[in-house]
Amino acid sequence: MSVATQTKLRTEHVKPKIGSRILNKKEELLSGDLADEIREELEARGVLVFPGINFTEDEQIAFTRTLGEYASENPDGSVSKITLDVKENPSAAEYLKGSLYWHIDGTRNEVPILASLLSCKVPSPKGTGNTGFSNTYAAYEELSDADKAKYDDLKVVHAPWASLFYYEPEPPLAKIKGMQAIGEKVLPLVWEHKSGRKSLVLGCTAHHVIGVDHLESAQIIHGLREWATQPDFTYSHEWEPGDLVIWDNTGTMHRAEWYDPNCGRMMLRTKLEGEEPWTV
Template identity: 45%
Template sequence: MRLIATPLKDDIGMEIHADIDTLLSPEVGAQLRKLLIDRGVLVFRTLNPGDEQQLALAGNIGTLRQEQGRSIYKITLDKNQNANADYLKGSWLWHLDGTHDRIPPFATMLSGKVLSETGGQTEFANSYAAYETLSDEMKRRIENLKVVHSVETSMRRAGIAATDHNLSSWRSNPNTTHRLVWEHTSGRKSLVIGCHADHIVGMDRKESDALLKELLDWATQPRFVYRHEWTVGDLLIWDNTGVLHRAEPYPLDSGRVMHRCTLLGEESFSH
């Protein structure tokens, strides 16, 4: 079976049609990588991969990254399975993964194993396209700005209790400062924004808050967003360097379980 790729929206997303054996061939991995970079999100409906197949597919696109000592990380809010489940509520706000690192993950792959009866949809916003369509005036205004990113800020904004334990955990990740406009090695540019963006360096707080909100609202308008309604067995991969994402809230006791693997970053924010 050959690979068939169908655009989901003008500015973001591609649905991939192929069987698992086709997808696991190395030459198709290179094709998928190009589509991922070009389109931001790839969707494989009801592919139903096993963990080893998911890891093999990811490994054909980039280099697998260990997460807490595991290649597959189970995303769940069930505290019996994940003692740190509270922090996952931060995923309900728009964000990029890895802004507390110098080099963020390149991409994330997620498969749906158990779904919630309500909520749990995942949205993706193309930060590349959002930047490219800004006015020339706005591009000039933000060209050299830097933003402080804070894990604590993102957790507080998510409404997670600032207990002594949580504060200690959040503050173990020092604040980082990145350019608001990320110029990639490819020459493309994207916006580094999200719930973790605390303030713009050297700018009045009120002005900073207003500008960051304006940019986030711009980047997450419907034209740049793909919203995925999950079916058990769906597999998604997105380019974390230029795509914001968030999950829609769902009941903490819903039993929802997703299997995630990530790919090592390949370029730093400071490029």
């Protein structure tokens, strides 16, 4: 008599407070049998690395669909090309500028995306082009009780135009007005999720804390970013061809690390639709 063998998720921690490597075979991942375990590991660890999994574009979309609702960025449902080659990505120059600073995607949306999946087709030269991640669940959980009480009820205005000054300290007025027209949104500094866990909501779109003196506001925003991006809570992934990385956009920040725009780096991205609105 044959006995059915249940596939188990095989993992190893990248660092104590962030990141897991997923060691299962491609066929096991595409079956969908591991989807629930992968989702649990993603929330627990913030970032999941699938080294050398070598998904095709169709396989990456199929794998994304096993984990939730596929949030296509293109009308035809294809993957998105993430590159600084202006022939492939006309907005490459602006993408480079904004992506080099810690951020969370979708701070203006009612429901931010759940996760992004990024795969590497052509890496940049060694020592450049990493993607950095910060576990903002872990960063909150390691705060003192006094700091948690201080920050738990604060609200922050997030605005895309605030990020402009990170890479262009003296922008023209027309550019400021254009980015201000995109809008702003009030978000919690500490997001209490439906799971009961809490994460910090930070990044280069954070402009000011509501109801707090401007000096203290700057100290809170930048001090917590410094706290959340210390080595204990961060991981920098050095890409190899075929790697796939998923990050929980609701409980991590991310950023691109510098690389030469002419080096040919090519990444493919898919996303999972958000499932939980901001709690303000």
